[in-house]
Amino acid sequence: MIFVIWAIVFVLGIWIISTYNTLTALRLRVQNAWRQIDVQLKRRYDLIPNLVETVKGYMQYEQDTLQKVIDARSKAMAATGVKESAEAQAALTQSLGKVFALMENYPELKASKNVLDLQEELTTTENQIAFSRQYYNDLVTQYNTKQQVFPSNMLAGFFKFQPSEFFSVPGAETAVPKVNLTLTR
């Protein structure tokens, strides 16, 4: 009889430890994924002045649009809080998209190797931002699900695990925006 009780205690202990560790590991991965997004964002901030410098000479009549990109960039860099920064980032993505659309009108730009290189860099950065956000959201889903399903929800409540917040761009909840900035060859 005493043996059965010990066995139950033992199995329960193992379950508690493993569930707790799974939850903690997930929480750390969520945090890490969030920081990963910041790395990509930083890269984009660094690339934008380059782009503007390179295309300024060609795009004489689009100074306004270029200025908007610069403004959106400084706004995004200054933004604090999840919601505000998400909005600023979305605005930056949009203004960049506009520049790339306008670049279609300048055949000399497409001929420049420098511009093409820069464009590929920016395209991949945009995609990397989108994909790291997607991965972040995938992880958050996993983490929050683990906290809410039985039986791990009992432990999550006891150890006070908090559900993580999804990353969402205002007005774009329905589809993950994938920017393809490549010029048509």
Place this chain on the structure above:
Amino acid sequence: MGFFILFFLFIGGAVDYLYFDAFTRVGPAFPVATIFSLGMATLMTLTAYYGGSGIILGSVGAEKPDMQIPEHRELRNIVTEMALASGSAMPQVYVIYDPAPNAFATGTNEKNSTICVTTGLLTLLDREETQGVIAHEMSHIRNEDVLLMTLVSILVGGIAILADWGQRGFYSSRSGRRLGSKSPLLFIPLLLLIALSPLFAQILAMAVSRQREYLADATAAQYTRNPGGLARALEKIRDAGMAFQKATRGTAHLFFVNPLRRRLDDHDGGLANLLTTHPPIHRRIMLLYQMAGIPVAATQS
């Protein structure tokens, strides 16, 4: 895996029985060939584990990408994107200078893996489509297919060598004196086993590979959230219809689409299911379009 080791055992045993009179009173004390082939299997598995990707990359002539070439830089960027989307470490990137569009992944685990792409694929496909292909290869790495596939391709090669030796031994030591004491009931099936073992080994490898392809396609769609890109990539590669010359029967199952391109590969059912390394390409395309929510009837031309 176990199957392949068993295979080595059987071939070794058969050679022992036929040529060295083992398992009888007059034969040697040890089944020499059995031990030899078992040792060979162990050695090959270890080689495959520690150096398999190197061997495979060498055999298809893969090279490090040249970062001066825009297409190669784009490839590296796309691999980075997919590594982020799947949340795994950045794999190594290799290219093969070959016009046939194809790709494969190899390695032992997520942290030690390689994605290899032909230059033909890079010129044929646009960014979105290449992304689909890379996502497919990334899925092979994440679903832990790469180790299995790498081991299988090395072992299939090993069985072929072993069977070759077995057959040659038969022709050179064909003195009636040795065979006389053995019953033909055992003798003929054993000989058949040696002769047909490369075929059996390959059928096994194919069965392993086919199942994983659908899964990798589905996981790729999950990573890119864009099954249409991968579907269009498959269509373009099918229409290009080029065979990749440097692929052998031992490495065919590693590739994105079957590099050998035989007529049989586009069929579905009985014999095709047994003898192909990849599921029929039109079926893969159809399933991907279904995921994208495009009605299947619209895609059939």
